[in-house]
Amino acid sequence: MRAALLIAIALLTACADxxxxxxxxxxxxxxxxxxxxxxxxxxxxxxxxGWLYGxxxxxxxxxxxxxxxxxxxxxxxxCTGERSPASTGFGLGADPQNPVALLAISAFYTHPDxxxxxxxxxxxxxxxxxxxxNGESLDSDFGRGLVGTPVEAAGYGETLDPERAGLWFVxxxxxxxxxxxxxxxxxxxxxxxxxxxxxxxxxxxxLGAPIILGVEHGGDASCVGRDNLTRLDVAGTWLRQVISGVxxxxxxxxxxxDLDFNGRCVDDTVFWCNEDMVPVSRSCPAEGLRCAWAxxxxxxxxxxxxxTCEEVANGVCLDDRVRRFCLDGVVTDDDCFRAGLRxxxxxxxxxxxxxxxxxxxxxxxxxxxxCRVAGGESPPVxxxxxxxxxxxxxxxxxx
Numbered sequence: 139m140r141a142a143l144l145i146a147i148a149l150l151t152a153c154a155d156x157x158x159x160x161x162x163x164x165x166x167x168x169x170x171x172x173x174x175x176x177x178x179x180x181x182x183x184x185x186x187x188g189w190l191y192g193x194x195x196x197x198x199x200x201x202x203x204x205x206x207x208x209x210x211x212x213x214x215x216x217c218t219g220e221r222s223p224a225s226t227g228f229g230l231g232a233d234p235q236n237p238v239a240l241l242a243i244s245a246f247y248t249h250p251d252x253x254x255x256x257x258x259x260x261x262x263x264x265x266x267x268x269x270x271x272n273g274e275s276l277d278s279d280f281g282r283g284l285v286g287t288p289v290e291a292a293g294y295g296e297t298l299d300p301e302r303a304g305l306w307f308v309x310x311x312x313x314x315x316x317x318x319x320x321x322x323x324x325x326x327x328x329x330x331x332x333x334x335x336x337x338x339x340x341x342x343x344x345l346g347a348p349i350i351l352g353v354e355h356g357g358d359a360s361c362v363g364r365d366n367l368t369r370l371d372v373a374g375t376w377l378r379q380v381i382s383g384v385x386x387x388x389x390x391x392x393x394x395x396d397l398d399f400n401g402r403c404v405d406d407t408v409f410w411c412n413e414d415m416v417p418v419s420r421s422c423p424a425e426g427l428r429c430a431w432a433x434x435x436x437x438x439x440x441x442x443x444x445x446t447c448e449e450v451a452n453g454v455c456l457d458d459r460v461r462r463f464c465l466d467g468v469v470t471d472d473d474c475f476r477a478g479l480r481x482x483x484x485x486x487x488x489x490x491x492x493x494x495x496x497x498x499x500x501x502x503x504x505x506x507x508x509c510r511v512a513g514g515e516s517p518p519v520x521x522x523x524x525x526x527x528x529x530x531x532x533x534x535x536x537x
Contacts, residue, residue, distance in 0.1 A: 171308065182265065186266040186267060188203055188228050189229045192221075201217035203336050206270060211259065217255065223242075223244055239263070245257075272371050286311065290307055290339065291338065292308075310323065311325070324365075329362040330357070375413070410439075425440055
């Protein structure tokens with residue numbers, strides 16, 4: 139006979155400092171288990187699943203979230219709603235009545251299109267092992283192979299049984315993957331509901347580790363039907379931008395400044411802004427290469443290509459931004475773009491020109507495509523700092 143256990147999780151805890159509730163219906167994980175059943179997890183990994191609470195009621199969860207970095211929690215954006223970080227906290231531990239930790243939140247990040255949010259905590263969490271968000275497309279063989287297999291969902295909440303409270307898991311078949319959601323189905327026997335909003339649905343990666351496929355968005359009001367969970371793989375770029383600190387909580391980009399995909403060279407180190415709007419760098423001499431213009435597909439990059447003065451003649455334009463010419467027998471570039479100019483090629487030469495079309499000679503020049511700051515000055519501090527960043531593999535542009 140099927141158990142009638144109902145674990146209720148409120149969508150919003152009624153408290154003095156909370157804004158208007160997102161909903162008043164209390165629904166729950168049905169027929170769950172106390173420990174994960176299909177996704178092996180260590181106690182430290184289980185500790186990474188926590189609850190959101192209003193500051194005046196830390197033992198009353200209203201949503202679930204999961205640490206996916208030591209300082210970042212992924213959840214649903216309808217959980218943060220019109221709340222503020224100052225009025226919200228994040229708790230860790232299987233029992234909210236006896237928390238392992240209650241953590242302050244410094245910022246909310248809300249995805250512009252998906253029901254997805256990230257909580258940035260005030261400090262790194264120690265003791266819990268974050269669970270990685272799935273970075274492999276579910277439209278691949280990996281994702282297609284998950285359809286029809288059981289996955290693991292988790293959530294917190296009040297329960298109709300006073301002896302059963304806190305974190306619970308439920309094992310559900312993954313029945314579909316849409317453009318936006320992972321779809322699970324309790325098949326009339328078990329399930330997750332709106333009260334578990336923001337909670338994870340977990341699977342095992344190709345490497346055998348638990349990963350977050352998605353976070354609870356909503357579904358069948360019966361709590362034993364279908365539920366939709368927002369896919370993390372389709373938000374991978376945005377999640378990396380949040381962790382890297384290159385977007386503000388209001389969604390505005392920061393970080394790359396005037397550095398673009400074409401990049402620039404500073405003393406044979408190439409700097410560029412990658413496809414995630416993250417500034418990265420690569421030391422060319424460490425690979426036995428030099429920094430130079432590598433064509434419109436790559437911009438400035440580490441290369442073995444050598445160009446002679448005979449090839450550049452009296453000057454050529456590189457991508458309307460850089461004028462390459464011969465100076466005292468050395469292939470040299472004028473940085474037109476950085477000087478607020480553009481490169482224009484004529485019949486016999488090329489020049490950096492201003493808005494009126496008058497030729498102008500920029501002060502900053504690049505030898506063999508590599509930047510040497512004029513006058514022997516040091517490169518800007520922000521460029522020096524970028525040398526320490528972990529470089530991502532540069533990708534070719536499409537189109």
